[in-house]
């Protein structure tokens with residue numbers, strides 16, 4: 090895979106336009122709107138499940154574009170990338186192809202919360218995603234802007250239930266029908282861009298916003314509750330003009346770890362990878378921020394006033410800009426990472442310097458930072474504000490509860506980040522395809538994946554600010570590790586979901602069986618403590634009542650590696666040495682995971698207790714307070730587990746609900 094030849098943009102364009110001429114009046118199973126991180130995963134996943142899929146995006150050349158930071162993964166986010174890969178998604182393999190600086194973050198902590206991360210070459214990443222889409226059977230790509238969703242009005246026997254039937258394209262009013270539509274419009278829905286005191290309509294620099302018709306359908310016809318969010322990006326800096334000798338060098342890991350379970354190595358060899366550099370802000374930065382405040386409408390404009398009767402009025406910012414950071418924490422030094430944008434790119438990305446002040450002030454600001462004293466700006470930083478749909482209106486399959494066949498994924502659901510978008514996209518694509526092919530929806534639980542945590546948080550709790558993944562959000566994080574995502578998800582992905590190829594399934598099975606054999610071999614290696622001490626003289630094997638220890642217990646000692654045990658028992662353990670790191674991690678976490686198992690079983694049991702979506706909570710003949718009834722009616726949790734996680738639910742109310750579910754089963 091890592092030696093494949095990617096198609097040029099021209100060949101992609103030729104193919105796309107060839108498909109476009111065949112589109113008229115065609116019926117698709119699934120249409121995906123938007124070719125960002127959510128849309129590309131959604132389209133590929135829907136096609137893998139077996140649906141005839143159409144991906145429509147405004148511009149071909151921006152399909153798979155990294156709008157902001159040239160990096161993938163990190164703490165919490167790296168776990169999402171591994172899970173997307175385990176479900177045969179694209180971004181992990183794209184990261185291995187495009188990565189130019191790999192490192193595992195958080196190494197000081199346990200492997201459960203390590204964060205696999207890579208700095209990316211923007212062009213390589215985009216080209217890889219486009220190439221994958223081209224070679225995906227059952228997937229057609231079309232350049233175009235979707236103007237409107239086609240939806241039916243609710244029938245008398247299904248009050249409040251719309252149904253999506255397709256899309257209308259802006260150019261030539263062409264209609265395309267489908268059983269399911271996945272909307273992944275990112276920062277483009279009613280998007281506006283901000284620099285200094287200038288505001289222009291836009292979804293991203295150089296790109297128009299999503300058409301007004303789409304927002305109108307969501308707000309006025311489907312009456313969805315919506316809000317407004319904002320984010321920003323730093324100026325891009327000319328590399329040549331920066332004195333990197335004044336910053337602290339951060340080399341990549343000497344042994345890069347690929348994201349994908351299918352890859353043994355990354356495309357970029359260790360010696361070809363590029364370093365990052367760390368520097369800090371100075372008091373001069375704070376001074377420029379304060380002097381330019383009156384010229385900075387993005388920072389001023391915390392509220393824009395209600396634009397629609399049912400819309401929240403506040404705009405919330407993620408990725409705090411340098412302006413908001415210095416205003417919030419005056420007198421502090423703030424980190425600035427100088428990151429490469431590509432192998433041959435002339436630009437640097439200054440992570441931590443997202444800003445929206447006028448371009449000339451941006452230049453003054455960056456020049457207050459020692460390595461950037463003579464720096465030149467290639468493209469100024471800017472901010473973007475956009476509409477999102479309150480995600481509590483979605484089911485765990487990411488389908489809008491009040492509109493059959495309409496699925497939403499990515500930034501449109503109030504999240505931020507490529508990984509969060511890709512994870513939702515994959516799951517929405519899977520469920521959109523399953524619906525179109527008359528298969529039941531599938532869900533992922535909090536106990537089995539970060540993707541399950543992400544979706545559960547969104548649909549049960551909603552968002553008050555742009556949602557991003559942290560390891561602390563996952564209560565079972567010691568079990569949901571980056572190293573075991575394949576065992577958690579690839580088997581289920583093939584056997585139950587239908588989005589995993591048989592090649593990946595066979596590989597996951599091989600790994601599962603080998604690990605099981607290796608763990609059994611370790612358990613069977615039972616020796617007295619005395620004999621272990623003789624065998625491993627440098628290891629302090631403690632005294633304890635039980636005089637014998639098995640290999641698994643010995644592997645839990647800090648100083649013991651699997652390789653050490655394998656050299657003592659080569660015949661039994663050497664066959665599994667390719668899994669030495671995974672086995673060490675398994676051994677370290679085993680006692681903790683065994684303890685957690687009970688709690689995970691309880692949650693999984695509750696997750697399998699479905700609450701009918703048409704319950705009238707106000708007339709339910711059980712003892713519930715009016716407040717609890719209102720919460721249940723508003724959020725309509727799909728399972729008992731989801732109900733327990735709603736804010737305002739009481740333990741007593743859960744007991745009553747449980748009784749009701751059991752009676753009606």
Ligand code: FAD
Nearest residue numbers: 123124125126127147156157235275299321499500506510
């Ligand atoms: P996007 O990647 O935005 O993709 C949306 C796609 O939909 C685009 O291809 C667009 O052309 C297409 N589209 C939209 N409307 C239509 C239509 N009507 N018809 C057809 N196609 C349509 N994330 C971070 O994690 N950290 C950051 O610091 C950060 N800063 C950002 C700063 C800026 C200025 C921007 C623009 C984004 C930033 N992001 C940041 C967000 C990051 O880019 C997104 O989280 C991620 O790209 C979301 O993926 P998505 O697929 O939801 O949407």
